[in-house]
Amino acid sequence: MDVGFYFSTLFTDFGSTALSVITASYVIAAIGLNIHFGFTGLLNIGQAGFVLLGAYGFAITVRFTQNFWLGVVVALVAAVLFALVLGLPTLKLRGDYLAIVTIAAAEILRLLGDNQLLAPFTGGTFGIPGSAFSKPFSALSPFPQNGLFQLGPFNYPLSEGDSWWLRIVAWGIVALSIVVSFLLVRSPWGRVLRGIREDEDAIRSLGKNVTVYKTQSLVIGGLFGAVAGIVNVLATSVSADAMGRTLTFELYTCLLLGGAATVFGPLLGTFLYWLVLVFLRDTIGFWVPSGILSQQQIPQITWIFVGVGLMLLVIFRPQGILGNKKELAFGD
C-alpha cells in the first residue's frame, strides 16, 4: 500500500472540505442555532426547516423571475414568517413545546417539498436542479463567466455553479455572520438573552418582556438558517430530503463540538466535524479491505462513529472545545 498516496489524498480532501461551500453553509446555520440554543436556551430541533425554507424561497423565486435579490428577500421574509408562526403560540409556554413544534414543522416542510402535487414549484422528490436558479448569481461574479481556475490541487469553475466566486461569497458571509453574532451577543440585548436562558421569571421580574426577546432570537437565528439554505443550494441543488432531521442533528453536533454559547464555537465545531468525517472516510476506505467493508458501507460506519463521538462529547466535555463549563453544561 502506498502511504504517501493516502496522505496526499487525505490532505487534498481536508483542503477541499475546508473550502467547501457546504461547510460554510453549515457554519452559518450553526451560528443561527447557537443564538437559539446556546444563548437563549431555545430548544429548536427544526433548524433544518429554516434552511429548507430559505432554499425553497430563494430557488423557486429565482427560477421564475431570474431575479437574485428578489429571491434573497423572499427567502428571508419566509424565514421571519416561519419563526413567528412557530414562536407566537409556543414561546409563552415551557421550552419543550417549542422543541416539539419545531421538529414537527420542519418535517411538514420537508414532506410538502416532496409532495408531487407541488412539483411544478418544488420539483417534488426530484427537487430543483441548480441550473434552474444559479445563473443570476453567477452573473454577479466579477470574474470571467467561463473557465476554470486551479490553485494547487483545487480546480473549480471561476463563476458558474460550485465556483470560486461562490466560495468567496459564502466564506465572506461566514465572516460577516460571526461579526454580527459577536456584536449581538456581547451587547446588553445578548445579556438579556443569556439571562432568559438561565431563568425567564427572574428576567420578567426585572421588567423585561421575555416573550419579545425570545421571538427576536427565534427570528434572527432563523434568518441565519435561511441564508445558510441559499448558500447551500447555490453549490448543489434543492432537495427536501437533504435538509431533514439529519441536518438538524448534524448542526447540533457541530455546535456542541465547538462549544455552544461561544462566538467561534460554530466555526471550529463545523470544521472539526467535517474533517473528522473526511478522515474516517478516507482512512477506512484506504486501510480496511473492501472485502470487509464495501464502498457503500463506509459512510454508514462513519455515521456510527460520529454518533458515538457525540455521546462521548456530551458526557465528557459538555461545554465543547471552546465553551466554559461554568456557563453552559447540560443537566445542571
Add this chain to the structure above:
Amino acid sequence: MTDDDYDYDRAELRKKLDKVDEVPGSAKPNPILTVDRITRRFGGIAAVDVDHLEVQRGSITALIGPNGAGKTTFFNLLTGFDIPDRPQNGGEKPHWEFQGRSLASTSAFRVAREGMVRTFQLTKALSAMTVMDNMLLGSQEQTGEKLSRSMLWPLWRGKEKAIRAKAEDLLGRFKLLEKKDDYAGSLSGGQRKLLEMARALMSDPTMIMLDEPMAGVNPALTQSLLGHIQDLRDRGTTVLFVEHDMHMVRFISDWVIVMAEGKLVAEGKPGHVMQNQAVIDAYLGSHHDQDLGDDSVLDEDFATAVTQEDAELVKEKEALEAYADSVRAQEGDEN
C-alpha cells in the same frame, strides 16, 4: 430621589399608623398599593381570597401567616406572575392599583416597569452569569437592550458605564463587590439573597416585594439583611415582605398583615397583632400554649408506644443490674 409624600422620618410614619384601625382591610392615610377582591382557587381550595387591603407608602409591611396561608400566591398575583380568578355570578372584577395606576391584567414585566419589583422565595440568581451581569440586568435604563440598537455600541456604551458604576456602588453596600466577577452560582445561599435584593434595587423601585428574604440565611447575615431592609425604607423604597420568623417581623416592621387560609385575618402594629386571638389560633394553631415536651399533645398511639418502650428499657436495665450483681457476688465468693 425625593418624594414629598414619602415619610423619610420613621417616627412620623409610625405616628400616622398609630391612628389606623387595627382591623383587616383598614384604610391607610397614604396607601401606595390598594387591592380589591382578589381571589385565586386551586381546585376547590381558595388559596387567596382577599377582599380589601391597603399598604401604607413608606412603611415596612410584613405579610405573615402559617404555611399554606397563600402569601406567596398573593405575591404572585400582585406582581403579575399569576392571574386571579374571574368573578363568578357577575361579581365585580378583581382590581388593584399601585400609585393610582391599575395593575389588574398587567403582565409581570410591566408591573416591574411600574416600579414594583419583587424577589423570590427560592432565589433566582442567574447562576451561569457573573454577579456583575446579574446586577446589570436589573437596570431598566439600558437602551442597548433593544435589538435595533444592540449592534451600535456607541449608542449604549456611555449608559453601560453609568449602570456599572451604580452596580458597583450597590454591591459595595451589600458587601458583594469583591465577588463581582464570580459566577452567581458560586455564591452561598445568603449571598444570593443579597444579590437578588441588590439586583432588584438597580431599577430604583418605588416598592420592593421580598418573598421570605430570611429563608435559609445564617443568623450573622440575617442581622445585616435586616439592616439593609430598614436602610431601603429610609432611602425611599416602600417594603412589603413575607416572613415566617415572628421575632424578625416584630423587630423591623411598621405594620403587620396576617393571612390564614387565603384570607386576611388581622392587621395591626407588630406589638399588638401578635396578641390577637385570631392570629394566635391561625398562626400557631390551637395547641400553641402546650409544651411540645408534654406527651398529651402527641398522638395517642405514639404516646402508648413511648410508654411501652420506656417500660422495656427499665426492664432491660434491671436485668443488667441483676446480672452485674450476680457477677460481683461470684467474684466475692472466689476471693
